[in-house]
Each structure stands twice: as structure tokens, then as C-alpha cells.
Amino acid sequence: MVAIARNEERWSCGTGEFSIDAERVFLRFDISGDTLPRYLLSRRSALEAVHLLAIDRDGTVRENTIPAAALSSSMAGGYFKASLPDVTSETRQVVVAIDLPSHRMTLERAYVAPEDEDAADSIGDMRFLLVLAGLAGMLVMPLIFNAAFYRALREPFVLWHSALTLSLLMTILVSSGLSVMLFDPPAMTLSWMTTAIFGMTVASGAMFTHSFVESGLMHPLLRRLLPYCAAWAIFLSAFHAAFPFVARPIQSSAYTAAFAPVLIVFMVSVIDALRRGSRAARYQAVGYTPMVLVGLIRLVTGVVPWLHSTDATLLFYIGCVCEVVFTTLGVAERFVTIKRERDGARNEAELLERLSETDPLTGLLNRRAIERQFEQLRTDGFAALAVIDIDHFKTINDVNGHSVGDEVLKAVADALQAGPSVRAYRLGGEEFVLLLRGDDADTQAELRRQAIPAIVARTVSGLGRPVTASMGVTGLFGSEDFVTLYERADKLLYEAKSAGRNRTRSAIKATSAPKPLPSDRAMIA
The missing domain is CATH 1.20.1070 (Rhopdopsin 7-helix transmembrane proteins)
Known part of the structure; x- marks a missing residue:
């Protein structure tokens, strides 16, 4: 390395062209002035080793070799630094030999500086x-x-x-x-x-x-x-x-x-x-x-x-x-x-779901809604179910027409809705369902059934006779599902219709002394 450094014919200075084709590339820095460098700094890239030579006026050479793994990072972003051999006022050249450089920037950006902090100053x-x-x-x-x-x-x-x-x-x-x-x-x-x-x-x-x-x-x-x-x-x-x-x-x-x-x-x-x-x-x-x-x-x-x-x-x-x-x-x-x-x-989607669960004629929710809501309603305290069927509804349609029958259904829906303790649903045709909560669930259900004739008569004119309804009421026992509860109430409804219609059959599980209903007491089982 010293022989190459001293051979002036080997150097190409001032051309600005750098090549990494050789396995070892030399850089030379001529030293002049009062400020003496202490570090070599250059852009980081893969290399094998850096050899540093300080050559004095009288030919004295001081050498320092740093393997790639031992190179330190510089405060100048993206640069490495290597400590030079002692550079004195007698030093005329610093020669750097880089083994296996992998990027031209390592050669193009190389410079010597007295302090690493000065390198940082040079970039801002x-x-x-x-x-x-x-x-x-x-x-x-x-x-x-x-x-x-x-x-x-x-x-x-x-x-x-x-x-x-x-x-x-x-x-x-x-x-x-x-x-x-x-x-x-x-x-x-x-x-x-x-x-x-x-x-x-x-x-x-x-x-x-x-x-x-x-x-x-x-x-x-x-x-x-x-x-x-x-x-x-x-x-x-x-x-x-x-x-x-x-x-x-x-x-x-x-x-x-x-x-x-x-x-x-x-x-x-x-x-x-x-x-x-x-x-x-x-x-x-x-x-x-x-x-x-x-x-x-x-x-x-x-x-x-x-x-x-x-x-x-x-x-x-x-x-x-x-x-x-x-x-x-x-x-x-x-x-x-x-x-x-x-x-x-x-x-x-929620709107479509609500529409799919809503009866378009009466505005009441349908069976799909009650089946989806049943578990939550039971958690909320609804523990009784009533099935209501309009008496002789086919005759109303046959005598007065289907448009009048639709008006009757709407009036019945209005009669069944009464506050937060009663939920009304239309299952289809002339059949309705009530879900009820409270100790007086059977009383509330009976009041809704008895309200039907008056509200229909007030809403629909020209019927000629009162519109009544039959009802079966049952309570929720244990962990029964909706289908079981509905089937039991439906059987009670069938018993009420068989007994002459316009009445109720109830199977509410009593938890206290039974309360008398406003009317039709003899017809309640």
C-alpha cells in the first residue's frame, strides 16, 4: 500500500470519476493548513476493511487498519467514521485504501475532518x-x-x-x-x-x-x-x-x-x-x-x-x-x-329487517319478530302469552267485503296496544298474540279483549253487529320456548271458541291470591 501511495503515476486526480472494479481502491487527501484532520468520513455501504495511512514530509508512514465490523457510525447521517493515524504538522498526505467497496458513493463522498461534530455541522x-x-x-x-x-x-x-x-x-x-x-x-x-x-x-x-x-x-x-x-x-x-x-x-x-x-x-x-x-x-x-x-x-x-x-x-x-x-x-x-x-x-338492512317483521296492514310486529325477540322479552319480565282470534271474521268479510274486514283488523290492533306491559303482534289472518308482564297479566289481557267490540264499533261503521274475540292465556313455566308457550295458549283459545266464543280460557300460574276480573269471571278456568 505504501509503494502504491508513493507512485504518482498510479493516481488519477481531479477527474471526478470513481470506479469500484478493483478489489482495493485508494483515495488520497493532501493535507495543508493549520486544521489537522482526525477522522475519515464516508457514506455507509458494505465493504471489507479500511486501511488508513498518514504520510509525513520525510516519508514516515503511520498506518491504521479497521475491519468493517469495527467501523463506527458518524453523527453525519448515513456516514461511517474511522479514526486516522496521528496526523501532525509534518503530514502531507492521508491515503485511504478500501477493500471490496460495494458502492461508488463510499468513494465519492469520502472526506477527512477534524471532528465528527463538524461533519454534523456541514449538513445543517x-x-x-x-x-x-x-x-x-x-x-x-x-x-x-x-x-x-x-x-x-x-x-x-x-x-x-x-x-x-x-x-x-x-x-x-x-x-x-x-x-x-x-x-x-x-x-x-x-x-x-x-x-x-x-x-x-x-x-x-x-x-x-x-x-x-x-x-x-x-x-x-x-x-x-x-x-x-x-x-x-x-x-x-x-x-x-x-x-x-x-x-x-x-x-x-x-x-x-x-x-x-x-x-x-x-x-x-x-x-x-x-x-x-x-x-x-x-x-x-x-x-x-x-x-x-x-x-x-x-x-x-x-x-x-x-x-x-x-x-x-x-x-x-x-x-x-x-x-x-x-x-x-x-x-x-x-x-x-x-x-x-x-x-x-x-x-x-335494519330497515328491511323491520319491514320484514312488520305487518303492513296493522303496523303490528309479526311472528318472525316475536320469535327473534322472545328471549330478550322473557329477560325483561314478559311471562304470559295470550292468543286472540276474532269471532266469525269470515262472515264479516263475506257480508261486508274485504276492505271492511281490513278496517276491522286495524281497529282490533288499536284495541290491543296498551302501554309498556303489553306487546301486541299479528300472526296472520284474524289471529293476534299478546305478550304481557306483571302480576295482573291475565287481567290486562282480558281488558284488551273486552275493549275490542267498543273500539271496532266506534271505528268501523255499518257492521250491523258487535265484533267480539275469543282468547287463550297462559303463563311461562321454566325455560319454555315460544313455540311451547304458543301451542298451550292456542289450545286454550280452541277451548274458548268451543265453549261458545267471546270468552277467555286462562292457565296463568298463580303466585298470589287470584284477582277477580271485571267480568266473565265464570268463564275463566
Whole structure:
């Protein structure tokens, strides 16, 4: 290394061209001035080792070798630092030999500095780290919102947005000086973590678009391609992080170029969704525009050999802000829209269910309703059931017509409804059911039956004779179901009709001294 460093013919200075084709690449820094450097700093990427030489005016050489695993992280975001051998006023050159460099940026961005803090100052000083910390805090808020959204609305796009936000948060931490301040992990650990997290970011962004754009507002082929793009991004990043030296001279460029199809599919998907009128795509288009620009810059500078590679860090951070603001607004709006649609559908379903459980003629609930409500009504204290049948209703229809018969049924329904302790239902034809609660359930039922002639006579004119009804009443014993209770009351109704109609047969289980009914006492069993 010393012989190569001293061979002036081997050096190519001032051309601005960097190549990683060789297994060992040399960089030379000429030292002048009063401020002496103490550190080498450069962009993190996979490498094997760094050799550092300080060459004095008289030819004295001091050497320091640092394996990749021992390299420290710099406060300058995304950089590693290596301590130089002693640099004195007699030192004229610092030569750096990098074994197996895997990315041109490691060569292009290398520089020497007296302090690591000065490196931080060169990218915006500590205030910049405070801004990044604030941005990291902003990224935490969508995670909290998404947790609340997902509890109310189990939609996959909420989870994918959380994964995207989390990956962006992790990217900010590992690509900036925040990780050094908080954890200080080795530089190579942050290097492979950055690569792996980048794949997670691309994959979660593709899956978020796949699930976030409304159904029918993206071409089916594009929607099917997005999960494959996500899988491809994960594979690329995992492979590149685990095996960075497989095709080292071209691997970084090939890795960058391999994301081009993913970027194209994503851009075409959003454009297609916009063309179809997707509101979700509008938020994505605004929120992801800086990120797409970052991707294009990295793609072009990473593939074109004569361009210096750049990762557009500042634009990436701006893209994070846009992503946080606009995609979170999009998720919130989509959440409200879906919830409104589901609430509308639920209300419509409940309305249809109520209609299916309501008798259209009388407005009373039907048998379907009583069977669905029975267990709850029993819990609420309803422990007696009465079956009521209008006497000689067929004759009313035959003599007066069906329209008059319908009016009679409506009047009977009005007569049976009386307060919170009585629930009236129409089972069909001229048959009605009452559910009752209270110690005087049989009395309440009898009062409702006896109210029928007067209310019908007052409501329906021209009948010529009173309209009466027969009734069977029974109590609830034990855990009997509705069918058992109804069959027993129906048998009592049959007994009342057989005994001459216009009367009641009751089988209420007495829990206290029986109470006399207002009339027809002799007809009550």
C-alpha cells in the first residue's frame, strides 16, 4: 500500500470519476493548513476493511487498519467514521485504501475532518437533527390514529399504511444521526438495516396502494401486479443486504436498476386510478410525488456511470412530511367514507329487517319478530302469552267485503296496544298474540279483549253487529320456548271458541291470591 501511495503515476486526480472494479481502491487527501484532520468520513455501504495511512514530509508512514465490523457510525447521517493515524504538522498526505467497496458513493463522498461534530455541522448542525426528531414524532401519530381506525374498521389498507409509516420512521432513524445519538450501533449494522428497511418501505407502499385504491378504480392487471412488486422489493433488499459482494462491481447498480419495474408499475397504477376518478389516488399522488422523485434520482444517478450517485436525502425527508400529511388525510377520509357506507348499509338492512317483521296492514310486529325477540322479552319480565282470534271474521268479510274486514283488523290492533306491559303482534289472518308482564297479566289481557267490540264499533261503521274475540292465556313455566308457550295458549283459545266464543280460557300460574276480573269471571278456568 505504501509503494502504491508513493507512485504518482498510479493516481488519477481531479477527474471526478470513481470506479469500484478493483478489489482495493485508494483515495488520497493532501493535507495543508493549520486544521489537522482526525477522522475519515464516508457514506455507509458494505465493504471489507479500511486501511488508513498518514504520510509525513520525510516519508514516515503511520498506518491504521479497521475491519468493517469495527467501523463506527458518524453523527453525519448515513456516514461511517474511522479514526486516522496521528496526523501532525509534518503530514502531507492521508491515503485511504478500501477493500471490496460495494458502492461508488463510499468513494465519492469520502472526506477527512477534524471532528465528527463538524461533519454534523456541514449538513445543517444539530438543529437539523431536532427537525428530524420532530419528523419522527409526526410519524408516530399516524400509527396511533391507525390503531384507532383499525379497531373501528378492519380494513387491510390501515395495516399497510401503518407498515409504511413504521418503515419510514425506521429509515429516518437509521439514515440520520438520531440512531447514533440514541443507540450508536456499528456502521455496517446500519448499512444492511438501511437496505432491508428500504425494501420494506417499497413493499408496504405497493401493498398500501393495492388495498387503498377503491374497488373498480384501478385496472385489475395493475392491482394484481402490485403484490408481486412488493415481493420483488423484499427479495431484492434481503438479497443485497445479505450478499453484498456476489457481483460487487455491478451489484449496487443492478440492485438499483431492478427497482425500475416497481417504480413504473406504481406510477402507472396511480395514474390509472386518477384517470378512473379515485379519490384515494389523489392523496397518494400528492403525498408520494417527492418520494417518486427520490426514486428517479437514485435510479438515474445509481445506474448512469458518469453521474455521481446521490440518495437525495433532503428531498426524501420532505417526502416523508408529504407522506405523513397527505396519506394520513387520505386514510382518514377513506375511513369516514367506508364507515358512512357501512352505516348506511346497516341502517338499510335494519330497515328491511323491520319491514320484514312488520305487518303492513296493522303496523303490528309479526311472528318472525316475536320469535327473534322472545328471549330478550322473557329477560325483561314478559311471562304470559295470550292468543286472540276474532269471532266469525269470515262472515264479516263475506257480508261486508274485504276492505271492511281490513278496517276491522286495524281497529282490533288499536284495541290491543296498551302501554309498556303489553306487546301486541299479528300472526296472520284474524289471529293476534299478546305478550304481557306483571302480576295482573291475565287481567290486562282480558281488558284488551273486552275493549275490542267498543273500539271496532266506534271505528268501523255499518257492521250491523258487535265484533267480539275469543282468547287463550297462559303463563311461562321454566325455560319454555315460544313455540311451547304458543301451542298451550292456542289450545286454550280452541277451548274458548268451543265453549261458545267471546270468552277467555286462562292457565296463568298463580303466585298470589287470584284477582277477580271485571267480568266473565265464570268463564275463566
